[in-house]
Amino acid sequence: MPVAGLLLWASLLTGAWPAAPTQDHFQAMPRVRLSFKELKATGTAHFFNFLLNTTDYRILLKDEDHDRMYVGSKDYVLSLDLHDINREPLIIHWAASPQRIEECVLSGKDGNGECGNFVRLIQPWNRTHLYVCGTGAYNPMCTYVNRGRRAQDYIFYLEPERLESGKGKCPYDPKLETASALINEELYAGVYIDFMGTDAAIFRTLGKQTAMRTDQYNSRWLNDPSFIHAELIPDSAERNDDKLYFFFRERSAEAPQSPAVYARIGRICLNDDGGHCCLVNKWSTFLKARLVCSVPAEDGIETHFDELQDVFVQQTQDVRNPVIYAVFTSSGSVFRGSAVCVYSMADIRMVFNGPFAHKEGPNYQWMPFSGKMPYPRPGTCPGGTFTPSMKSTKDYPDEVINFMRSHPLMYQAVYPLQRRPLVVRTGAAYRLTTVAVDQVDAADGRYEVLFLGTDRGTVQKVIVLPKDDQEVEELMLEEVEVFKDPAPVKTMTISSKRQQLYVASAVGVTHLSLHRCQAYGAACADCCLARDPYCAWDGQACSRYTASSKRRSRRQDVRHGNPIRQCRGFNANANKNAVESVQYGVVGSAAFLECQPRSPQAAIKWLFQRDPSDRRREIRAEDRFLRTEQGLLLRALQLGDRGLYSCTATENNFKHVVTRVQLHVLGRDAVHAALFPPPASAPPAPGVSAPTPAYQELAQLLAQPEVGLIHQYCQGYWRHVPPSPREAPGTPRPPEPQDQKKSRNRRHHPPDT
Incomplete structure (x- = not known):
């Protein structure tokens, strides 16, 4: 990661962070918001849902070398073109057998929602093959897919003769999440391995090493977890120190009486062979720690986001120190919110090198372990930097194995950079579900751009910048609807090479330009x-x-x-682009002056000028003037309200006129005279002057039914119709027959069109 230009990370490491996020930080507004229809109209997005009889699309593997993206769904494996996902997709139909589906239904499962083969794992096996697994109608199965050696081969087919059991690789229940990584032809997976979904484990299968798992039914190790992500992150140049990190959430073992859910990061050594005694064929290097994402308050009480939803590992030039982005939501029913926290590997390693959590004392409370630490330190990889003489975990002493089985949890928690979230959403009508990050080189440095998926099917594009006053500023550049039928975003991936973002949900896959x-x-x-x-x-x-x-x-x-x-030299015509219009209003009625600036982040002011010689003054909010996001509402118009109204937008000290409206306010008598002029031979009624040209123009507009202005201007007016110009004020009207009254009402009342 280049040092020059990484303004955000420089500010994080030097402490340039606000004492608490500002209100604007909590309520970010997108500069541009596009509906799905508007997004398609830009020509920058393509949507794939050819398979109308399938659901639950998941982007499971991006293959830049083959220019393909592999997607799993119910009963299908898809190979899509990274340039255009709708161009010649390759499709494999991989359904469970009818007999297996019948058995699944007989066991009490839903035939449509559960008894299918939901593809949940696609991993690269070698240059020509993929390893794929599906739930198999509650009987998980795996096999190999031939994808060809080159992109031009256009090969994609299943090898059914190599079908094998998916137990320990893929869950039975499609609603249960799994996280996996295929390393050196060995599959590591966090998965539930039984029909009832009660036995969760981190498994190692395939390959030449011993099959391994976490300790079974041990709530100190795993307690009803939901697996999110798995990532290999080396510790040093020594290969024997390599560790695989798992990100998951689980019920808290620290507080068994409460339903609290904690986010976790766990790790194992790749060369773990298991121990002896109580840990035969079980991990002897498994450790876990809590991931904290919270907003601190002035009173010291923290607002926690504990429901881990997604993890994105941003690689840097140092493969040993990537940056970890994680999406969290609140687990409480009262407080609703989401947050994105960022973690450094230095902080993660410091926690795993710190004290272990230990229960002792009269109240059996969690405390840091203060006894004698066995050698080698529990969690250390064999043959690594600190244990060069030990070639296998089976060589570890009994006290190390026993300690590991009873002390998998670290006492300290992993806190984000500067101990607070990078992005916070509270009080919003949605929750964040996924995150993907792109590094972008700009004229003044390199920036991290976050793409955040939501549970309402939108993607937000966000950057966070340091400010001069030791705070940060969050900018939501855009929010777009990426699906025609809104559905929660399940998975996302970025191709920086092609400048594309790929988004999947239950209803399909969309790829759009960054x-x-x-x-x-x-x-x-x-x-x-x-x-x-x-x-x-x-x-x-x-x-x-x-x-x-x-x-x-x-x-x-x-x-x-x-x-x-x-933009010096380009701003001369800024105010000439203002929208100019003329509006008419009637005394006593209301008028709405529309003004929608391009940016919702701009400060809006309304200025009023009665005539060209008058000084412009700002309109303040009062009883008769109401400012809204769409414009200005004037209630109970007066003749003095006529004049020129200018809507100005100011952002970053740059001010320009958005809209100019010339408002004409008409008296009711004049409007009536324009609507119902007397015959040419009839003299004007006393007190009513002849129509002016402006009123005649209004009468011409109102006479056009297609304009619809009759309905607009005359709603509610007929209740207060003044006397006819043909009659003197106070002249009594003789009674008229009922049929004539109905005829007059039909004649005077315009149709409600």
């Missing part, structure tokens, strides 16, 4: 204010930023977004 620069606007100021590291003003439009583009016309300022400095 950037839609043209959506920010057609002006240099709009492009600069967006502060999207993917985009820059090229002199004519907001377009994809490339380091090789001409510097003379390129304008980009991600950190500050200052269009006054960056």
